[in-house]
Amino acid sequence: MKTILEVNQLSVFHQESAHCLLKDIHFSLTKGQVLALVGASGSGKSLLAQSIFQLLPENLRQKGDVLYSGRQVNEQDRGTNIVLIPQSVAALDPLMKVGKQIEGLIQAGNPHQMMLDLLARLGLDADIATRYPFQLSGGQARRVLAMIALGSPANVVIADEPTPGLDQEAKNEMIALLKQVKQAGKAILLITHDFDVALQLADQVAVLEQGSIVEVADVEHFSGEGEKLTHPFTKALWQSLPQNLFKI
Template sequence: MDAKLEALEALEVTGLTVSFAIPRATVRAVTGASFSVRRGRCLALVGESGCGKSVLAHALLGLLPRNARVSGRALLDGRLDLLSASPAVLAGKVRGREIGLIPQSPATHLTPVRTARAQLEEALSELGSRLGAAELAERFGLAARDLDRYPHELSGGMAQRVANAIALAGDPGLLIADEPTSGLDRPLVERTMAVLRELCEEGRAVLVITHDLRAAARVADDIAVMYASRLVEVGPAAEILERPRHPYAAGLVAAQPDREFVAIPGMPPELTALPGGCAFAPRCRHASEACATLPAMTAGVSCHHPLREAAHAHGA
């Protein structure tokens, strides 16, 4: 990867906030998220289910319902603010062409009365791609006979792979993969992550949304940890996986099967009732009175009591 190309930010997000007005409450799904994804690199957005990861992805593509309130900025290649772009621009020029999306529930995104081949070929035609359906499908481990099946004849893993192929039909420079390994067994998880890594090596930017830290470690250059609508730690993947500084990030790492395999105690707060201070404080053994106020993001971590290497060495 050319160093000059890698330095280019394909996506720069600043202060992204998303809320939903519902009867008698407001859902604060994303709060003040700031991060960037560079060409030739992969950023993995990780966190427990329900923390706002998928909402963040859909906000970037203009796929939120009408009751969504969105603010902030999300610059694509330094020229187009995705959050203020019109629906026509997003639909006609961005989605599929400049940004490919691998959806979280692929089976619901496939037309039930058309074969996988027909849907992939339609995407290739609509986007003016010179790739062949069989060539693209093979990259994700689909055989020719799989393409001639209807969605109801596909396993969850096969449907996921079809969705992966469709996301690449327009040869986008930025790929957003929302739980791309959902429903896949471990060998196919490894294959999918390997393909995403190859896309980075080809010069694309990749944003992977996942709760699977093991999968994230396979592909990510950088990791952003999300908890209760906020990013709590952002940095190089190797540092966060080996020396996490936020107690929540440390808990996620420790909960992995190849680590301590111990779940974080307690439950995250409802997004309709977020506290004014640190949302993780009720689950954190390092919490103090200071945590009643919201900590700023400093040096990549938002915490009043960031963990240090000495603390890690003693099992903190």
């Protein structure tokens, strides 16, 4: 299947100190594929999302290639070919009604009707469209963020920590929504520290340690005591999970 997003030898440095935060990152995604990027807090997961969107802070620089359909990603790709489901629901425009925000991303057919269809598809009442973000519950707001990804024409979705702070019911809802995104044929880079979420959604898992991807493994390899995993850090991470009796 044709590669839709490719990251080659991507590194991120501090401008002045040249201290390396991400080193030689490489992975690729095809349509309908989910790659989960897991690692400890501070390992560089969200920084990678900023790099793909070319939205790094001014004190950082990057080198390497980020390719969409074989060409370098540019500003026009953001929100059109590549869309972000951000960590915070604060990413919704507080001054615009929810329906208008969703319609603004739908570029074909009847945007208003498609927006209503998406609301129904995600189990949300039509009157949600008339509300402002502050009038939504946390679960409703997260579903709206996922709906924006579904309604967008983008072929690539980057979901940056979509489940932290959610109770189990809300987490299950978000997993179900992301499965719908996958079933719609979109490629997903799932950035998460939650192995349970990664294993339910991903085809492969990339493990990030101190700014480097140390292993990319099929999701089926995360079983038992991790006998099929190759890197010591990946094995230690897997064996330290609660369901694996916190082995170290």
